[in-house]
Amino acid sequence: MDIETEMQIKVNLDLLLVIKKMSLTELSEKVGVTMANLSVLKRGKAKAIRFTTLLALCKALDCEPGDLLGLEPIAEE
């Protein structure tokens, strides 16, 4: 299977927020990223993530980068 064409990066922010019982507003304040940008990340619309943002998110959610990011097949429209 060709990963580049059929798979995409999935951001498990929703799941982690539920597990950590944290709201998006709270996370936004802790990480210093705007709600709009977190929303872009959550909806999977982001094109890239900075290491600093990833580190801050991992610290705030007390998780590993691998917990936050995963692979999923691209949904056919």
Next chain:
Amino acid sequence: MNTLIILSLTILVYAGFIYWLFKRFKLKQIWLGPNQHKTTEIKSPLTLFVKRSLDFFMIFFFIISLTIPVITVVMAISQIDVPTWGVDISIFSGFALNLSEISGVEAFGVRNQEFSGKGLVSIDTSNLFAWYLFILASQISALVALYVTAQLRNMAFSLLLNTPFNHENPQRIKRIGTVIIAWNIVNPIFQYLGWGAVVNDISFNNEGIQLFPAFEINVIGLLIGLMMLLLSGLLNEAKLIKEDQELTI
């Protein structure tokens, strides 16, 4: 009396046509520009100056393109009584003047008594074909200028709204480039064939004076058009980079 009625009816029809133009092409919307609801702080006085200048040119070209048909009708009516319209038109022509062939005329400060070149020549003609050609050329020029001005104005709007790297600007530059290239290809052909036909109709009773069809390609114009197409590609890349930048968290 009949003339008055016909004239009034014509004016009414023309007014109706202008109203239809306004509605069909959403001219009010074009004038107000895209995203007019956005309030923004104007940062660059230079951009504002450019935008105001483009406003002026847009009104100017719009009025010209609306006036030309009216002038045509008035001129055509006046032509019924007088064989000439009494106004000079500019035609593109080559010319050659050999003073040694013309008795009584001599030039000083030159080695040969010959002058030649090509350019715009003003003539008062009774040739109706020349008149209609001139009107058609003027109308097309005005419409092309209006179109290009409208595109440039929209780009000025996007600069004032701080959104220069939007997805429309590369398209606008591409359109301007295409129009410039098309213009610089069609215009020389038109000048040679159209004005050539007019020039061939003009004759002199002396061998020393000659007008002949001329062909001239505006290389700089063509290069500007090509540059615009390249610029459109560059702006498209810039737009993609900006999108990436915006979506990098």
